[in-house]
Amino acid sequence: MTQQTTAPAEPTAATASGGAVTLTGISKTWGDFTAVQPLDLTIPEGSFFALLGASGCGKTTTLRMIAGLEEPTSGTVRIGDLDATQLPPHKRPVNTVFQNYALFPHLDIYENVAFGLRRRGIKSVKKQVEEMLELVELGHLARRKPHQLSGGQQQRVAVARALINRPKVLLLDEPLGALDLKLRRQMQLELKRIQTEVGITFVHVTHDQEEAMTMADTIAVMNAGRIEQLGAPADLYENPVSTFVANFLGQSNLIEATVSGTSGGDLLLSGIGEGSLAMPAARCAAPATSGDKVLAGIRPEKISIVHADDAAEVPDGRNRLTGRIVDASFIGVSTQYVVNSPWCPELAVFSQNVERDSRLAPGAEVVLHWNPAHTFGLDAAQDIDAGTGEAAA
Template sequence: MSLAAESTSGSARSLRLTALTKEFATFTAVRSLDLEVPAGTFFALLGPSGCGKTTTLRMVAGLDTPTSGTIHLGQDEITYQKPYRRPVNTVFQNYALFPHLNIHDNVAFGLRRRGVKDVDRQVQEMLALVELEAQARKKPTQMSGGQQQRVALARALINRPEVLLLDEPLGALDLKLRRGMQIELKRIQTEVGLTFVHVTHDQEEAMTMADTIAVMNGGVIEQMGSPAELYENPRTTFVANFLGQTNLMPGTVAGADSDVVRVDMHGTQVSIPADRAHTREGSGWVGIRPEKVLLAPEGEPIDAPGNHMTGGVITDVSFVGVSTQYLVRMPWGQELMAFEQNTGRRAVLAHGTKVDVSWRPEFAFLLPATQDVNAGAVEEA
């Protein structure tokens, strides 16, 4: 029976973490984490270095022991089970392949160690899955980084784990290879139907592959949901800043009803959909993604009915091929980012051009002013 067939045979179990905590001598890495990963999904733990994501993965793998809390697969608790007894396998960033063995034997290693029969057929099936059938007799050193990563994946999958843990698996690859492997990993996960839990600090990587993302910060989950949900409707400034780029502008709630929250921004009233307004009184941060911001030379019409502001001046223009990225200084002194697709509809606006700014109300969101406006912002090296 193939791995894909086995994974859909009805025995799949969800992974559940309950009040999971890991304390070290000088700090708490993971704080009372509650999390459920549905069987058969591609789940990403996303966050900056030191947020607790790798520690969480290591506790699931059995490589670190929780200070408190529990880990369940379905109804079975595995919190203190030895790593080799768990139906879990891990793929690390450094691949950990045996350099003296060829690819076939690397993939076969775990099965042979357990005395499994019909190893060659299973290895061939795995190499076909990762599209490396022709490379079976090569040594790891004769292969590219992307090929070595696929060997490591095949070696983990051949053991038929219920959960595959991926710890920054693409971090050692160059950008082009990494993007190709993102697509490959998602294809393989879809084909075999196993639960993948992927740890990464790369926002694009998580959003490209995962069905669900949990954004971690300081040992806790800031927000969890689909990539589109987290990007379009962040609930904290950390998530808004960490997932892509965003404009966060100060405002004061002027009124609210069941559908819309109205916010005064420096004398202009803007509207926020009620389900995207995460505060309904006092001060707040009005958020809008740069690609949702529309520009036009002063006085010219903008095809975005709703939130419209005047008095902007372009202070920076960056042509990046598919788009042009503008900085626009607003009358109150803040610079807004605006990304415009280079469709050829009009010429690039020049530095110093006076512009009006607009966005559709349904794309905006509102966050409490008590949250740090710079939380989650990735500083340039």
């Protein structure tokens, strides 16, 4: 059943100066099952923060503990300087927007947005409601009923109804999951615009990597009740610290290799195939020395692909592998290749469709090459498939 937490009356909200959220030793268990391992987390005031992970990772449970909809097994929840751990939802300076918008079907949009103010006994609501409808660009639809709006418009009404109560923190639990792809992408930009304009803390739960990276200033990648990695989207993407993050956030080629030496600031790697690869030592998640096993990671879009007949055109100093195309998929903006190489049986390569080479088809012998600086290193003791569909199956 969908619930909507309501912002507290003015005096309680005023006790929480600032909208930072601080979780200390927070955990949640049900019997023998641990949904959230004890974790510490600080969500900066005024930020757009995303909890990202697959179903069952603990992200929604964490959000619900912030909202007061789940009682922590251990730990504390602070919102600003207010200890909210024992407070019921309606006394916390937060509002929650769920995937099912829970709009009142018998009320028009104006009255849906005004509901929270009227519930608190505020008589004069016109100015605040109009300002909020202007923020979400729905003022011209104020007298329509929810069923007369699109899914994206209904979502914006739900956000306006939550924000009009002036919460310190807005919690969003998979708010775009019911929308189609094109509308979801549009709403990602809308939510980011709204958050920037109002300047309050947004905490967003999602399983959609692109959604998190589009909107969030900071992402916490969750796995099995723990935070696997925390950071800015670009940093998580470029410098994953685990195979789970490398595979879950986008797509990675992970190549099993052995450190065979060093050259300047690079580690030299040997594998099953001929030649060697280079990888910056500074981009290894764990220190590695000669003889250590590592997983060399490279994102598919950072690899260039040429037909074997053009191998001489590959610039010196590039990492290079030979292989054979086993699959090619045209998806408009790019062609996605799967290449079988002695180093790795299924290397993914994304090539922009600028000047397509008709020779690059299944069965063709090719050379893959990339800048060594784009290679990152992970501990080979990890599950190479963690974070992929194969690992979850």
